[in-house]
Structures are given as structure tokens and as C-alpha cells.
Amino acid sequence: MAGEELALGDVEREVRFTLNGRPASARVPVRRTLADMLRDDLGQTGTHLGCEHGACGACTVQVDGEAVRSCLMLAVQVEGREVRTVEGLAAPDGTLSPLQDAFWRHHALQCGFCTPGFLMTADAFLREHPEPDEEEVREALSGNLCRCTGYQPIVEAVLDVARSRRSG
Amino acid sequence: MKPAPFAYADPDTLEGALDLLARAPDAKVLAGGQSLMPLLNMRLARPPLLVDIGRIASLRGIEAAEDGGLVLGAGVTHKRLAHDPAVRERWPLLAQAASLIGHEAIRARGTLGGSLVHSDPAAELPAAAVAADAVLVLESRDGGRREVAARDFFITYLTTDVAPGEVLTAVRLPAPPPGAGMAFEEVARRSGDFALAGAAAVVALDASGAVREARLALCGVGGTPVRAAEAEAVLAGRRLDEAALEAAAEAVRQAVEPEDDLHATAAYRRHLAGVLAVRALRRAGERASGGGEG
Numbered sequence A: 001m002a003g004e005e006l007a008l009g010d011v012e013r014e015v016r017f018t019l020n021g022r023p024a025s026a027r028v029p030v031r032r033t034l035a036d037m038l039r040d041d042l043g044q045t046g047t048h049l050g051c052e053h054g055a056c057g058a059c060t061v062q063v064d065g066e067a068v069r070s071c072l073m074l075a076v077q078v079e080g081r082e083v084r085t086v087e088g089l090a091a092p093d094g095t096l097s098p099l100q101d102a103f104w105r106h107h108a109l110q111c112g113f114c115t116p117g118f119l120m121t122a123d124a125f126l127r128e129h130p131e132p133d134e135e136e137v138r139e140a141l142s143g144n145l146c147r148c149t150g151y152q153p154i155v156e157a158v159l160d161v162a163r164s165r166r167s168g
Numbered sequence B: 001m002k003p004a005p006f007a008y009a010d011p012d013t014l015e016g017a018l019d020l021l022a023r024a025p026d027a028k029v030l031a032g033g034q035s036l037m038p039l040l041n042m043r044l045a046r047p048p049l050l051v052d053i054g055r056i057a058s059l060r061g062i063e064a065a066e067d068g069g070l071v072l073g074a075g076v077t078h079k080r081l082a083h084d085p086a087v088r089e090r091w092p093l094l095a096q097a098a099s100l101i102g103h104e105a106i107r108a109r110g111t112l113g114g115s116l117v118h119s120d121p122a123a124e125l126p127a128a129a130v131a132a133d134a135v136l137v138l139e140s141r142d143g144g145r146r147e148v149a150a151r152d153f154f155i156t157y158l159t160t161d162v163a164p165g166e167v168l169t170a171v172r173l174p175a176p177p178p179g180a181g182m183a184f185e186e187v188a189r190r191s192g193d194f195a196l197a198g199a200a201a202v203v204a205l206d207a208s209g210a211v212r213e214a215r216l217a218l219c220g221v222g223g224t225p226v227r228a229a230e231a232e233a234v235l236a237g238r239r240l241d242e243a244a245l246e247a248a249a250e251a252v253r254q255a256v257e258p259e260d261d262l263h264a265t266a267a268y269r270r271h272l273a274g275v276l277a278v279r280a281l282r283r284a285g286e287r288a289s290g291g292g293e294g
């Protein structure tokens, strides 16, 4: 029976999508998660894996502009879609994005393991909510765990970006 | 933490999906994946075939029905439920419940149908559907289409009335009682966690401020959402004053049969069910038109 059922679907696929603005593709077993394809097939190891079941937020990337958990998506599900990872935040010459720069200035990272997930979450959030207050920022970041910073500098960094946008 | 091997199909029509499921009774339906993917990653589920229904556009509709109700596609995400103007106008209870699920990244992928079919006893949307008197539409290739009331749909812990080969395709919400106020209240240990318990209330008042209709459903206090019919009966015709709310809370505490688990004792959950019932009923009453003074 299992053999027959296997024959009703694919066990491997070529996935074509846009990664940080450039065309990307990989041939993957269909059970591969988006996170594993990014890291193992495409060498984009900026996306980190903590829990691999949706609890920690370390693996957060953006798909068509929305923050999602890349451990809870299959690689084949981004066929034809636009994926953004932490590697896509800085300018090609290495200039940090305003959010990355604010993280740096506020010491919003220590070991850095959680940072890519926080950045991709906050980046999407600031696009959807350009002028958030502190409570909204805390709510938006509540799905990402950090064991080092105590969160305060991360919240400050995100609020800093929101403030400078307002005055700038 | 990698899924066991499976085959994958992502048909772009409902017919295609139903055909696959008829031929592969052990296949699993993949909707938003926010409950199934963890089970796959941990190998608690090992289906031979995954049928991804995420590409089926006909499952993503939100329709304001002529009778004043709503028809929601099973593939509508929690994020859309939380923000959609028609949902917020007609059934704000569903929008509130959806906004309490997980975190934004989870709500961007997780779907209404996925939450109902997964049927975690602590989940918000099953309780909201029961309080709303929702009707669930199930379709299969060989059995056609049937409808099940939400209150009959949840059988026990993680178990529903969905038969092999069937897909939950839509959720029909009737018109809410005229002027009804609604509220969802819950307590979770951390923001975004599953609730220890939650309460969904729908309250309509008459011109004198007395309860014309009250509906109350709870989650996290048993294997399925619990409709608190005794509490509803206690409130009928009464003003929502402290005595009436306390009588409803007592009826709730007697009706629920929570169990001890890692997160809370049964006694605490029973207590919480009463507290949350009062909060939800009071807030729903405040939101009911004409109920401002109550």
C-alpha cells in the first residue's frame, strides 16, 4: 500500500524561487524543510535552527514579505515565491540596514544565535507597522526567544528604527 | 528532527486533492503546516503521502453571506481572520480568537481548517466555532458533501468527525444574534503559548438590558471544546450583574471536567474556567448594543 501511495506524489523536486532578489534553485527530497534547503543545499547559513518545531523563532525568514518559520515549511512550498533571509538585509557593499545598525548600536545581540530570526521578524513587522509603540514591538517579538540579552536592547533597537523613521 | 520520507502532491483543485485522498487513505492533508510540520519533524506522524491543499484557491474565500452570516474557506489564515473587515464586523469573536493564536509568523501560515481538524483541546478556534454555532462542510470524492455542526464535530482529544478521504473545505457561520456582543478571553503562561484555558462568549441583550441570548464555550478544560449550556440557561432573562455572572461561573465549574497535566492542576483549570467565563460574558455584554450600562 505504501508503495502505491508513494507513487501518487513526488519524492524529489526541483524548486525554483527568488532568494534575496536573485533566482535560486535546488533539487531536493520533498521532505526537506525550507530551513534545511537554505542552509544545506544553498549554503545560506545565516538562517539558524534552534528547536525545529516552531517554538523559538531562530529560523524566521520572509516569504512574499511575510515573516514565517522556515522549519515549519517544506522547501517545495516556496516554488515561484520570493524568499528573504538575513543575508539579504545589508547592501551589496556590506552597509548594514538601519535595523541591523540599530542592533549593533544598542548591543541587541550577544551570542547572535537568535539574531537572524529577530531581524527578519522585526523587518517584516516594521514594514507592516511603521510607527509601533513599545507594547506592539514587544508583542511582535514575543515569538522569538533570546537567551542572552534579556530582550531590552532588542526592543530598544526596533523602537529606535521606528523613531528615526518618524523624525526622518 | 527531520521528517521520515513521504511523497508529496500539491494539486491546484479540490477535485484533485479529493481524488488523491480517496486513493490513499493513509495520506495526511497539509494545510498551513503549523501543527503538522512539528509532528512530522519529530516523527510523531509518518504519513506515506502528504496532500498539500495550500495551492487550492477555492479554499481561501471569505464570503459575506446574504443571511448576515459568513462562509469562510478552510484555507483562510489566522492572520486574515484577525484582520478581515467582514469577519471583524459580523463575527469579531473569530477575529479575536485568531489574533490570540501563536505568534505573527504562525498566524501567517496557520489556517482555520487546520486548527479545527487538528483539534487541540486548548486551541482557540474550535471553541469559537462552537460558540458561534458554526457548521463545518466536509467533502470527499466518494461521499460527496456533508455538513456537521461544530458542537458535534469534536469527538475527543485530537479527534474529530473527519472520515478518511474527507477534507474540511468551509466553515459556515450563521448570522449572529442581532446586536450581539462577543469576547474571547484566555490565560496562557507565556504570550503565544496554547492557553491553559479560554472562554468564548456571545451575548445579546433586550432593551431592558436583560439577556436575550447568551452562548458560552470553553477550551483547555477537557478533550474537546465545551459548550456551557447550563451557564447559558442560568443567564437567560437576567441582567448581567455580579450575581448572575457568579451563578454562570458556578455552572461552568460544575460542567467542566479538566484533568491534571504538566501545565496546571485540574482544580486550577476549573477555577480558571469560572474566572474566564465571567470575564468573557461581562465584556461581551458591554459590547452588546444597548448593553453599555450593564
Ligand code: FES
Pocket: A048, A049, A050, A051, A052, A053, A054, A055, A056, A057, A058, A059, A060, A069, A070, A071, A072
Ligand atoms: S527552529 Fe524554527 S522556530 Fe525554532
Ligand code: FES
Pocket: A108, A109, A110, A111, A112, A113, A114, A115, A145, A146, A147, A148, A149
Ligand atoms: S543573543 Fe544569544 S540568544 Fe539572543
